[in-house]
Amino acid sequence: xxxxxxxxxxxxxxGQLTAFRQSFAFILVGHMIFTLPFMxxxxxxxxxxxxxxxxxxxARSLGANFRQRFMGILVxxxxxxxxxxxxxxxxxxxxxxxxxxxxxxxxxxxxxxGLADSYASMRIEIxxxxxxxxxxxxxxxxxxxxxxxxLMQKRHGT
Numbered sequence: 001x002x003x004x005x006x007x008x009x010x011x012x013x014x015g016q017l018t019a020f021r022q023s024f025a026f027i028l029v030g031h032m033i034f035t036l037p038f039m040x041x042x043x044x045x046x047x048x049x050x051x052x053x054x055x056x057x058x059a060r061s062l063g064a065n066f067r068q069r070f071m072g073i074l075v076x077x078x079x080x081x082x083x084x085x086x087x088x089x090x091x092x093x094x095x096x097x098x099x100x101x102x103x104x105x106x107x108x109x110x111x112x113x114g115l116a117d118s119y120a121s122m123r124i125e126i127x128x129x130x131x132x133x134x135x136x137x138x139x140x141x142x143x144x145x146x147x148x149x150x151l152m153q154k155r156h157g158t
Contacts, residue, residue, distance in 0.1 A: 003099030006034045010103065027103045027110065034099055035089040042088065046081030047074070083149045090145065094138060111137070 059069045118127035
């Protein structure tokens with residue numbers, strides 16, 4: 001579903017709740033709704049592997065409770081998919097400008113909205129500063145997630 005449609009649905013459903021509408025939580029909920037299918041699809045496909053089902057059944061037959069099976073077998077086995085989904089969701093969320101543009105208020109001005117405003121008002125020097133801040137925030141997060149994905153791939157071989 002396009003970001004504009006998600007934003008419009010949120011505004012129509014929850015726009016009258018002034019405190020919620022004027023908080024960053026409103027934008028956060030919009031981005032979560034927009035990116036949730038991508039994360040669910042990535043992680044659910046990892047949970048449907050046959051070998052994972054066999055490992056979980058073996059642990060159950062050996063007396064492991066649900067928490068032990070979930071934290072000891074399932075989460076480590078699908079952790080590379082969780083990291084990959086997180087990387088995808090993060091990049092999608094950062095790149096989704098239309099949703100943020102529709103949901104922001106003067107009190108909840110985000111970095112992409114400030115960047116667009118600075119270029120629209122021909123304040124190139126402010127736009128350049130916004131771009132540098134944008135890269136300074138985004139690149140370390142992406143590098144960290146990529147490092148974590150590579151580490152998990154070496155550790156688990158998946």
